Amino acid sequence: MAPETGTAIRFENVGLRYGLGPEVLRDVSFEIENGSFQYVTGPSGAGKTSLLRLLFLSLRPTRGIVRIFDHDAATIGRDVVPALRRRIGIVFQDFRLLDHLTTYENVALPLRVLGVDEENYRRDVTELLDWVGLGDRKWVHPQVLSGGEKQRAAIARALITRPEILLADEPTGNVDPPLAKRLLRLFVELNRLGTSVIIATHDLSLMEQHDARRFVLNAGHIDVYD
Numbered sequence: 001m002a003p004e005t006g007t008a009i010r011f012e013n014v015g016l017r018y019g020l021g022p023e024v025l026r027d028v029s030f031e032i033e034n035g036s037f038q039y040v041t042g043p044s045g046a047g048k049t050s051l052l053r054l055l056f057l058s059l060r061p062t063r064g065i066v067r068i069f070d071h072d073a074a075t076i077g078r079d080v081v082p083a084l085r086r087r088i089g090i091v092f093q094d095f096r097l098l099d100h101l102t103t104y105e106n107v108a109l110p111l112r113v114l115g116v117d118e119e120n121y122r123r124d125v126t127e128l129l130d131w132v133g134l135g136d137r138k139w140v141h142p143q144v145l146s147g148g149e150k151q152r153a154a155i156a157r158a159l160i161t162r163p164e165i166l167l168a169d170e171p172t173g174n175v176d177p178p179l180a181k182r183l184l185r186l187f188v189e190l191n192r193l194g195t196s197v198i199i200a201t202h203d204l205s206l207m208e209q210h211d212a213r214r215f216v217l218n219a220g221h222i223d224v225y226d
Contacts, residue, residue, distance in 0.1 A: 025050055107153060170200060
């Protein structure tokens with residue numbers, strides 16, 4: 001289901017703090033249009049991961065307005081959050097693969113949760129694993145995968161539902177340059193098909209390979225460069 005307007009995400013003067021600590025995000029304002037592509041960059045500790053957590057609705061702002069698919073994150077009911085999250089794919093830095101499932105089963109998990117029959121997704125999962133270079137690792141468990149292989153499995157899991165928004169936290173941080181370039185092409189192709197892509201990264205060479213809007217975070221503030 002497409003968002004009701006052309007704007008998928010809107011932040012208005014958003015502030016975020018953890019407990020009684022200082023604000024980690026301050027007066028952050030921007031809009032993300034449907035089908036757009038952008039990078040979030042900045043030094044370590046600038047607030048990139050916190051920003052992604054707000055986008056995934058796992059945090060609520062301390063102040064200001066966050067709207068996702070025309071829903072106000074501050075007032076949204078708990079019963080609505082799971083349905084909105086199903087429209088968002090996310091690649092975490094710590095992968096969050098389930099150790100008791102094979103690579104294939106981890107990637108297929110979002111579709112299983114949605115109640116899709118395996119006969120309707122087996123081919124898609126297999127083709128996506130082949131594309132990210134894990135075709136020969138689909139029946140092994142995460143414990144025997146390298147860091148880069150776990151990263152690729154996490155990316156495949158985030159992409160398998162063809163989400164309306166893809167959030168990726170350092171998605172190429174554990175892979176070599178040729179594979180990073182290949183994964184970037186996958187993100188670009190997904191964006192071409194209509195998904196809004198938001199990649200948090202330190203990798204300047206990655207950003208140089210595909211020109212897109214940059215959100216630069218520094219000490220909790222954000223500058224947007226189109």
